[in-house]
Structures are given as C-alpha cells and as structure tokens.
Amino acid sequence: MWPTALSRRLGIDHPLVVAPMAGGPTTPALVAASSEAGALGSFAGGYLAPEAIRAAIRDVRARTRRPFAVNLFVPEPAAAPPGEEELRAAAAALEPIGRELGVALRPRLAAPPDFAGQLAVVKEERVPVFSFTFGALPAEEVAALHALGIAVLGSATTVEEARALEASGVDAVVAQGAEAGGHRGTFAGPFERGLVGTLALVPQVVDAVKVPVVAAGGIMDGRGVVAALALGAAAAQLGTAFLATPESGASALHKREVLAPRGGSDPTRLTRAYSGKLVRGFATRFMVDVERAGAILPYPHQNALTGELRQAAARQERADLASMWAGQGVALARARPAGELVRELMAEAERVAARLCER
Template structure:
C-alpha cells in the first residue's frame, strides 16, 4: 500500500502471524534500504516486498498541456502557479538497481503489480529462492502469469482498493468481482491462488477459502491501524459514510485505481482521457493535494479504499489479523502458529 505504510505496519503484521509487506513503488534505493534494515532488525519472520512493473511512458507534450488546462482553475483557486509544476514520475518500476539491493537482503516473497519484470530480473529474484507473486484481474492474465513462472497468483477482484493490476488490456469491462473471478482462476491454473478485494472480516476469509483460495490478501482493513502512515484526512474519510462510495479513477496517477469519490473525481469525471499516462498525472496533482490538505480538505487527495471499508478501525494490526482469522481474545496467541494474508499454503 504505497504511500500509506512502511516498516511499522509490515513488522506488526509479520509479528501477528501474517505476511507483512513493504511497498517499494514510491521508494528510492536509499529509502528502501533503510526500511528493509528496520524490518529485519525487528522481525525474523518472512516478508513480502512489492513492486510495480509498468513501462515508463514517453513524454507527450500535447497531453500534458491538456492536463494542465483542465487543472488550471483549481490552481487559480489556491493561488498556485501551474507553470511551476516539476516533471516527475513519482513511481518507479522494478529494475536492476532495486534487484541488487534485494539480492543482499533476500526477502522470502517478492510480489509484482502490472505483470512481471523483464525475464532476466525475474530469474535473479527466483535464483535466491524467493516466492514470486503477481496480480491477475482476469483469467487470461492468470494463465499468462503461470506460464511466465509465478509461484502463486493474486486474483484481484474489482472491489479492491488502489491500482488495478490489469496489464494485458486496458479494457475495464473485463474486470469482475472477487468471488466471480476467484473460482474461475482457481479452475484455470495449477499454482495457488490468493484472493484480494472486498475481504474485510473472518466471513470474507472463510468464503474465499471455500471458493478455492489458498490465502487472502487484505489491504483496506489495515488503513486506520496506528502502525499505518495513512493521513488524518484519509482516516476520517475511511471511517465516514463517504467510504461507501468508491470509484475507479485515473486522475491521481494516470492509471485506474479505486478510491473514495472526491471533488476532483466528481467534477472532471473519475476516468478521463485528459490525464497523462501512468504515472505522469501525479506531478500536477501533488501541489493541489498539499494546498487542500493544509485547509483540512481531501478534495484533491487519492483516498484509496476498497468497496468494503467496514473493517477500518483504529486498532492495532495484530487485532485486525486476529479478527480476520476468526480468533477470539482467548485464542489470539494461536495466531503465532498460523500464517494468514498472503502466506497460507495449499
């Protein structure tokens, strides 16, 4: 969950019996090294390290100009100069530099979003014995991932918060719900399948396992934990009635992602061909976000959330893990002997 978590949440989940994850898409090499060192110093349990695998787009001056024109009224509203917006991607794909760092740390699990990295990079990851995961949003993507060597597939349903893992197509009509996608993927591949999207309590976990999932991946339910770095504005939205209305939007990054509906999404339309290609939309949004948040508003903030935010509470991550596993307080310690979220084996 890039942007809303770091080492603290990863460690808390690991120590509670789950497979904690460190999102690296927005981390430079030094920041990644520091976070990994912090995690390794505080837990000896298996860790998942997550990366994006997008291809950086070619700059398009015309599209960038149209994007700036669309945002110009908002810049004027806050007294900002849109001409001063710096260029910048904001998110980096998995590359040799990141792989060099990981090779020294050897995380037990490495997961990818938007497909897989180049074959030579994937071979390096697998060479140190890491378990490789990646997200599929369709049966076709699941089959492609299996054919290209993943050890397990994350079936990401339409309910999931954050960026869609879609990578073989741009057609959003191919996207289906978790409990429609899951059994189809399970039937189509031989590797274990992990269910993701809309799962926020023990009943959801049980339903996913009953449909053939080897494990579940949970994100939104952890966003209000004290170990998360989720902003105050984002937390308030997650625990309000606003969280019932989410939509896919490309306005914040250039790629479809699910979040709570904001003023920007309502006024420009959640999906717009004016937004630059991923991840170039981010640079021009950042000043608006900062200005609005300084006034206590999330109108221009990417309030990522899945369709089921009912589990969002300000409780420690260990309590969320126990609840997802169906443990009562008396059995909570037994979570140490189980592996939840991404780690349960078939």
C-alpha cells in the same frame, strides 16, 4: 489456522496477506506488526528510490524476524510521452484546483522509476518474499529471485494475466477483484476487461492455474477470509482493512474517512483523474472536475502533475480534493492495532467456519 501450501511456502502462520499500499499507508511498523502476528506484511516500494527501500527493509528487520514481502511496480511498455500541448491542457484542467489550494502548478513529465535499482536492492537484501504489480516479470528474473531463496507473487486482474504470470514461474498469483482499493493491476488488455469482481475472478483463476492463488478485493473480516478460501484461494489479501490501524501511515484525514459512518452506500469509485491509471478511492469533487475537463495524461505523467495538489489537499484536510484510496468494503473497517486486527480476523474466521460446519 488452516495452513495451506502457500502459507507453508511463505513461512507464515495464517493464510493472510496485508496488502502493499503505496504512497504512505504502508510503513515498516505496519509490515512488522502484521508479520509478527502471523500474517505476511508487505512493504510498498514502488514509488521509492532504491536506497529508501533498503532502509525500509532494514527497519522492518529490526522490528521482526518473521517473513515479509516487498512490492514493486513492473515497468509498463514504453509509450511516447505526452506532447507539450497535451501537458498544457492537463495543467489548465488542474489550474482552478491549484488556485483553491494555493499551489502553483509546475507542468512536467514524470521520470521513470529506477526499477532495476529497486529490484537489485530486493535481491541484495534477500527479502523473504517479492511481489509485483502492473505487469509480468520476465521468467529469467523470477528464476534469479528463486535462486536467492525469494518467493515471488504477481498480481492479475484476469485469467489471461494469471496464466501469463504462471508461465513466468511465480509461486502464487494475487487475483485482484474490482472491489479492491488503489490502482488496478491490469496489464494484458484494456482496464475494462480487468473489472471482474472477486467472487467471480478467484474461482476462475484457481481453475486456470496450478500455482496457489491469493484472493484480493473487498475482503474486510473473517467472513471474507473464509469465503476466499472456500473459492479455492490459498490466502486472502486485505489492504483497506488496515488503513485505520495506528501503524498505518495514512493521513489523519484518510483514517477519519475510512472510519466515517456510511449508511450502507458505497463511498468509492474508479477514476483516472489523479494518476492517469484507473484507481479506486473515495469519490471526490477533484475526480468530477478533472474528468469533466477531459484532459488527463497517461500514467505516470498525470500522477507527477497532480502530486503537489494531492499533498496540499491532505495537509489542508480537504476531503473533497484529496486522493484517498479505499476498497468497496470500507464500511466494515475498524480501528485496531495491526497485530490485534490480524488475530481478530483469524478468530472471526474460526467462528465463521465452525458455524458453517454446524449447519
């Protein structure tokens, strides 16, 4: 359907990217099934050790020969770690939730991920596509990836960020609208400046850069795919739409929440309570209680501090405390195998486009 310059560059059949969803939802099975159906499946490796990423890449390759992407988190500028007093205050704010879940908190600072090691695996394995978020990769690194035949995509939440990514040499910019589930990719300025909706952000980025643009945020069906292309995007990226697929590694609780009847209301909100970085997920009491206490560490230290609580809440199926990321289009989610969902999305887009041509 409608090949674009980007779909041809990436070697995929459809202008459709299945978003990398870190923390569990993205599995090699989901990546491979999406790619086999003609989309670009994306494996989220940001939280994983280098050898775990290598194992996942090889698992994907055992399942498909089609192109796929690996996504990593670009390290943010180093900041002074929180002091002992800040750490104690953040732990005290979480202590009531820990007692409720039967978890004894172990206050500790987060160890930085081995980004150099992660990126080395991407290069050694020569994955077809590399994508990144939380920053701009240095131009020399982008050039090194290109020398290995790897296409490179970076995420932006503002026009300024998109221009910075283009200057680094990326093949495409993923424009992440405020509707998107998961962490915000803002890196050039305060998060508030990066809360532009997809409908407004995408055409501005398209006009500002010469490289192809991928629209992300709130896209759930064929109508959204057509709308993204009409705005000038070369592809649409969907994440929440694939959370409830059987190949997704999201918990059973998370999948039930995704598919629950909504009655027209938006069940999501933005918070820093879970990780210290702004993230969109299902609204919970955890968010309210932690924000009210007012002691939240910066990312990634809050993320490390709440890790055991989030895992326990998922095991105990506590929807009021668990961290379950989702975008604002979640009410449109459906339970389909990933490959079937890709084909359904493209068939819907074809029908929508045909109706528009008839008007």
